[in-house]
Amino acid sequence: MNYQHSLLALAITSGLSAAPAAHALELGTFNDTAFSIGGYFKAEGIYEKPDDGDSRIFGRSSQSRVNLKTVTQKQGHTIVGFVEGDFYGGTYPGENNDLRLRHAFIKVDKTTVGQTWTGQFWAVAYHDYLDFLGGPRGTLGGFNFRTNLISHEIAGFRVTAQDPVNNDADIPDLAVNYNLNFDGGHRVILTASGREVANGDFVAGGAIGSKFMIGPHSLNLNAHYGEGLGAFTGVGVNNSLSSPDVENGEAVSQTGFDIGFRYVITSDWRANVAYTAVEVDDTADTNYEAHRVNLIHSVTPDLEIGVEWRKYSLAFGPLLPRGQQVEVMAKYAF
Structure with missing residues (x-):
């Protein structure tokens, strides 16, 4: 697997769901197969103040995406096909506006095969983020990517075997x-x-x-510990892309937690605060912290506008420098 080309720029919908499609337009049914399209258009304006380097203001719309979904009921089975693309092509997401394949999978009842979320992605109770590229780095959904995989759901369990991060591995990466x-x-x-x-x-x-409801509000808590997790959190040995989780021939462990609170002001307004911290047991004693605060307004059920301030203590590629960013955005889902 080419790890760099598999980087996930993670988007989280306002419903705190990892589902690939939050909205859809039903196109109709043909030969017992229902067709629908979904996605959204998103425009962002960002002010960036890195700790090292000059401040700048820029805009982008690369997060916009479109998907096609089919659902067929046949011989007692439910068969789902799903394909989705966005415009974060290039070695690093956001490097250019080329079309990029996000998802392409088949799901038959409770078994999924194809390119979609890793099993580690499903480990996280996600917050209401505006930052698509930064996302919840520091959790097992932070440095996520989509790989060819097979997963099966049964009795509350999801078992996943996926294309390994390590190109020389003899077994798949696994998650339960x-x-x-x-x-x-x-x-x-x-x-x-x-x-x-x-x-x-x-x-x-x-x-x-974990997610705990407090009336209409919610508190999300995530924590992780172990070896081999830097490939998924994005916080690894010297923040390395090529050889995460190994230093001087030894596997490296890390510990991290992530906490976020979502406050529902009215039916149309909500606010979120979140904090993430990770400590890596490497020779550099790598520590990562992230802070964010946002305010989101639902103009209509399909149209949102929002503003977010965030600060990162580590850089994640050229579009995520160490320092602060302020984003204003508008997103229309269909």
């Missing part, structure tokens, strides 16, 4: 998620992750994601 849903909308996600790293060791880690 277990979801606990409670009355009132509370939720807990338990995840075990295992993979073969560059030194040939098979290493493991674990994570917990």
Whole structure:
């Protein structure tokens, strides 16, 4: 697998869901197959003040995307096909405006094959982020990417085998998620992750994601610990793309947590605050912190505008320098 070309620029919908399509336009049914299209258009204006370098103001619309979904009921089975693209082509997302394949999968009942979220992605209770490129880095959904994989859901478990980050690995990267849903909308996600790293060791880690409802508001807590997790959090040995989680021939462990609170002001207004911290047991004693605050207004059910301030203590490629950003955006989903 080419790791750099598989980087995920993570987008989170306002519903705190990891589902690939939040909105859809039904096109009709043909030969027992229902067709729909979905996606959104998003325009962003960003003021950036890096700790090292000059400030700048720029705009982009690369996050905009479109998808096609088919659903067929046949011989007692539900068959779903899904393909989606955005415009974050290039080695680093946002490097240019080329069309990029995000998802392309087939789901038959509870089994999914193709390119879609990694099993580690499902470990996280996500916040209401505006930052598509930064996303929840520091959680197992932070440095996410989509790979060719197979996953199966049964009795609250999701078992995933996927294309390994380590090109020389002899076994797939693995993840097992277990979801606990409670009355009132509370939720807990338990995840075990295992993979073969560059030194040939098979290493493991674990994570917990949780969402607690406080009236209409919500508190999300995520935590992780183990080896081999930098490939998914984005915080690895010297923030390395080529050889995450291995230093001087040894696997490196890390510990991290992420907390966010969503406050529903009215039916049309909501605000979010979030904080992430990760400590890596490498020779550089890598530490990562992220802060963010945002305010989002739903003009209509399909149209949102918002503003977000965020600060990162580490750089993640040329479009995510260490320092501060302020984003204003408008997003229209269809």
